[in-house]
């Protein structure tokens with residue numbers, strides 16, 4: 001029974017990075033994404049989600065990347081809750097030359113939206129949506145409901161290339177399983193590709209028959225794996241006592257290309273917590289990818305990062321991550337494309353609330369170093385590494401490492417929402433707080 005409860009805390013409705021923000025009532029920084037230099041001071045800016053603001057309604061802030069000064073706020077549309085649970089910089093949907101942005105809200109306050117597809121008021125409470133805004137003047141462009149995914153839409157969103165060939169880049173939506181799995185079969189989780197032009201669902205990726213439980217723990221765009229223009233999406237599953245792994249789908253047809261299962265431990269739970277694709281791990285044609293799997297036995301969690309060749313889908317290397325607190329939640333796994341070629345990129349893996357160190361790996365799976373996050377943690381930030389992305393600036397691009405921060409209930413004051421990483425020295429700059 002104890003094991004079942006522990007597993008639930010990882011993979012149920014809310015992903016691990018939601019596990020603990022205690023005295024940070026707005027959960028500001030739960031999500032973050034790059035934004036153009038809105039105030040034209042030469043420094044790229046940041047979109048920061050605060051999904052617990054306003055008693056759970058949520059809010060999105062746009063802040064200057066250098067100073068943290070608040071530049072604009074996107075209020076939650078009236079009918080949602082958890083607005084800002086996910087944010088993403090997406091393609092220029094409205095064709096004005098400025099990249100646009102997507103904001104997820106993972107549950108709704110009323111039961112009558114989405115056509116009443118979910119009669120039970122509990123399930124409709126958790127039905128979410130994704131709202132797309134102009135990056136220039138922040139006017140609404142379109143709403144993505146992805147009804148075929150059932151509950152939990154809005155948990156995770158990211159922009160992907162144009163899959164259907166209509167000339168507008170598209171959007172990958174993920175829903176974790178277990179949001180209300182007792183209610184209906186379509187709450188097992190999964191992912192979908194939605195049109196960048198109109199928001200309609202184009203393709204849904206559902207669990208294989210034997211992985212109906214805890215499917216949708218993560219999703220990633222893998223791109224052209226085999227060098228044959230066949231593009232792929234990966235969806236993770238687990239951890240669960242029933243098994244877990246990652247399923248790779250043809251993004252165009254929806255057919256399953258490959259199914260990998262995380263090694264099981266006797267009596268424990270196992271599965272996949274993160275996948276990153278479009279990498280170059282070992283040369284060759286097509287992209288490669290990295291899987292972060294987790295084994296959990298008697299409350300201890302062991303993380304393993306594994307690199308796969310995209311063309312053959314064979315394992316190139318694996319690295320057991322030592323040093324994370326055994327019961328750590330995952331904050332995130334991200335790729336930092338720091339060098340001139342993809343092979344120079346780094347993979348950054350971060351433990352969650354109780355951990356103050358990020359681990360940075362090369363494309364060969366060798367640990368390059370660690371980033372001491374204690375300065376951010378001591379200032380009140382949690383889950384450093386929940387996001388990692390490049391911020392374009394006139395003085396040279398920088399890497400933003402996001403965390404959960406924002407206003408603090410205990411002791412007053414504010415906590416940082418992230419810091420910039422010096423990728424050459426693997427050191428963090430001063431914490432950035434929204435002003």
Ligand SMILES: [Ca+2]
Nearest residue numbers: 037039041043
């Ligand atoms: Ca700026």
Ligand SMILES: [Ca+2]
Nearest residue numbers: 092094096098
């Ligand atoms: Ca635009």
Ligand SMILES: [Ca+2]
Nearest residue numbers: 162164166168
């Ligand atoms: Ca398209």
